[in-house]
Amino acid sequence: MKRIVVLFSLAFLFLAANAQKYMTRNGFIGFNSHTAVEDIKADNNQVASVLDIATGEIVFQVLIKSFHFEKALMEEHFNENYMESEKFPKSTFRGKITNLSAIDFSKEGKYDVVVEGDLNIHDVTNKVSAKGNLEVISGGINANSKFSIVPEDYKINIPGVVRDNIAKNLEVTVSMKYLPVENK
Numbered sequence: 645m646k647r648i649v650v651l652f653s654l655a656f657l658f659l660a661a662n663a664q665k666y667m668t669r670n671g672f673i674g675f676n677s678h679t680a681v682e683d684i685k686a687d688n689n690q691v692a693s694v695l696d697i698a699t700g701e702i703v704f705q706v707l708i709k710s711f712h713f714e715k716a717l718m719e720e721h722f723n724e725n726y727m728e729s730e731k732f733p734k735s736t737f738r739g740k741i742t743n744l745s746a747i748d749f750s751k752e753g754k755y756d757v758v759v760e761g762d763l764n765i766h767d768v769t770n771k772v773s774a775k776g777n778l779e780v781i782s783g784g785i786n787a788n789s790k791f792s793i794v795p796e797d798y799k800i801n802i803p804g805v806v807r808d809n810i811a812k813n814l815e816v817t818v819s820m821k822y823l824p825v826e827n828k
Contacts, residue, residue, distance in 0.1 A: 664698035666785050666822035673706055673818050675793075677811040684718060684810065686711040695785065695822050697749045700741035702759060704818075707734050726800050727766060735765045739772075747778060754779045759789070765798040776818070787820040 671691035677684040690710040695702050708729040713719040723729040739761015741747070747755045760773045776789030792813040795802060802810050 665694060665696050665825040667694045667825055668692070668820050668822050671704070671818070671820040673704075673816065675711075675817070676815045677809075678815075679809060679811050681809045684713070686713050686719075686722065688712070691820070693820050693822070694825075695787070695820075697747075697785075700744035702737075702739055702741065702761070704737040705734055706736070708732065726795070726802065732766050735763070737761055737763045737772075741778075747780075749780055749785075752780050752782065757787075763793070765793070766800050768798040770797055774818075783823070785820075785822040787818070787822065789818045791816055 669692050670689055671693050672687065672689050673691050674685065674687040688706060688711045691704060691706050693702065693704045708727050709723055711719070711722065713722065739759050742758045742760050743756075747757070755778045757776050757778050758773060759776060760771070762769050763772045772791065772793075774789045774791035776787060779786040779788075792815055794813055795810070796812075
């Protein structure tokens with residue numbers, strides 16, 4: 645009988661631990677470049693991300709070729725000339741919510757957050773910090789943020805001939821709809 649109680653206790657702890665993780669495979673990351681010459685916008689709706697509400701850890705993985713542009717030629721130049729997608733096929737972020745104690749995941753509501761971590765693009769990793777918000781909703785968590793990156797910080801070479809067409813700072817928009825990780 646003691647073994648059964650211990651087994652059920654362990655099973656409950658395992659389920660409770662996994663209930664602390666939320667994920668999505670179709671999150672959104674987009675970026676905008678605005679200059680006097682032209683506006684460039686790209687969207688990616690195939691972003692994988694995991695959020696651990698027990699620790700505040702958050703991880704993203706983005707396939708570079710999944711960014712789509714209004715013009716096919718822009719997409720081709722982005723993948724071949726700037727991002728070198730064959731050589732550097734993905735971007736990753738691994739970080740943590742710094743103000744986790746300010747969030748009550750047991751009740752619905754919106755919470756301002758700060759996330760800090762390591763952003764890897766083009767095989768270059770930099771520390772980043774971004775403000776955003778989490779919205780705890782029935783059955784999930786929505787997360788949103790906007791921040792800027794500088795392509796040169798990630799050794800993304802922009803030729804002088806098109807330098808005026810691309811903003812020095814790109815605005816990045818992140819929008820995730822997390823669902824609890826299900827046990828099988």
